[in-house]
Amino acid sequence: MAISTVFMNDNTSVMQDEVLCHRLGLIPIKADADDFEDLPPAGENGRSRTDFTDKNAIKFNLKVECPSLATLQKMAGNKKVEYLTVYSKSLEMEPLGKQADLPAGKQGLVHDDIILIKLAPGQRVDCECYATKGIGETHAKWSPVCTAAYRMRPQITFPAPVTGEDAERLRGTCPMGVFDIEDLAGTPTLVVGNDLNCTMCRECIRLPENRDLVKxxxxxxDFIFSVESTGCVPAPTLLPRALRVLKEKCATIVKEIETIETGGERMELEKPIEMGEEEMDEE
Known part of the structure; x- marks a missing residue:
């Protein structure tokens, strides 16, 4: 879910309407997209407020006006302030239909400290925002993932036990704290504490005296797959949903292939047709 339509009633700030709308669209929205339907296609005259219902949208209102300079400084504890900083917490959710019956906190904003705009005394912004369902292929604001990456799992081995000064030196060379020292049979011995912290920076084998101690x-x-969420969908939920979408796409491809085969557009021959040179030339 992301803000896709904004009805701008008033904007006397220095920021253009389209720039402010773009910033509003990038605010992460806390809501389960499975609870909403896709927004129907827009009419010839564009969107109207009647297009948005409790089944396909979440409504937010932004009404902020910067007071006089004296009032502004009084609000700031008599500090020297020349403008009013408007944060995402100024967006007030207005329930549509049955959304008023939902538990508090189920729908809203992920973060309330995102800076939207700065207003000078006398400037104001008044707009209505509607968050709708979408996919990242259409616009990045609908992508719930910040970064997604994978790497192969590191394998760290010792050809022989590393003890004494060698263990202390090798442990100190790793900036990620991969190595640890444990008491094995009464001897402090170097062990791998957390191999997942290893970034393969190779700092531990930079010194010539360490290269024969560790491999x-x-x-x-074996892969380590990392997914970072924007906050609108929990990271543990993202991967199963992505796999579900991939499964649906694969099922669609299989269905299309079966349709082509059933329709006779693809014909399987029991044996290849052998043609002479004259027949091949004619073909």
């Missing part, structure tokens, strides 16, 4: 490799069939 770095990767496990080529």
């Amino acid at each position: 770095l490799n990767v496990i080529r069939n």
Whole structure:
């Protein structure tokens, strides 16, 4: 869910309407997109307020006006302030239809400290915002993922036990704290504390005296997949949903292939047709 339509009633700030609308669209919205329907296509005259219902949208109102300079400084504790900073918390949700019956906090904003605009004394902004359902392919504001990346799992081994000064030196060379020292059979011995912290920076084998003490490799069939969410959808929920979409796409492809085969557009031959040179030339 993301703000896709804004009805701008008034904007006397220095920021253009389209720039402010773009900033509003990038605010993460806390809501389950599965609870909403897709917005119907717009009419010839564009969108109207009647297009948005409790089944396909979430409404927010933004009404902010910067007071006089004296009042502004009084609000700031008599500090020298020349403008009013408007944060995302100024967006007030207005329930549509049955949304008023939902538990408090189920729908709203993920963050309330995002700076939207700065207003000088006398400037004001008044607009109605509607968040609707969409996908990241249409616009990045509908993508619930900040970053998604994978790497192969590091494999760190010791050809022989590393003890004493070698263990202390090798542990100190790793900036990620991968190594640890444990008491094994009464001898302080270097062990791998957390291999997932290893970034393969190779700092531990930069010194010539360390290169024979530890070996770095990767496990080529073991991957670490990292997903960072914008906050609108929890990260543990994103991967199963993405796999569900991928499964649906694969099922659609299989169905289309079966349709083509059933329609006779694709014909399987029991054996290849053998043609002579004259027949091939004619073809």
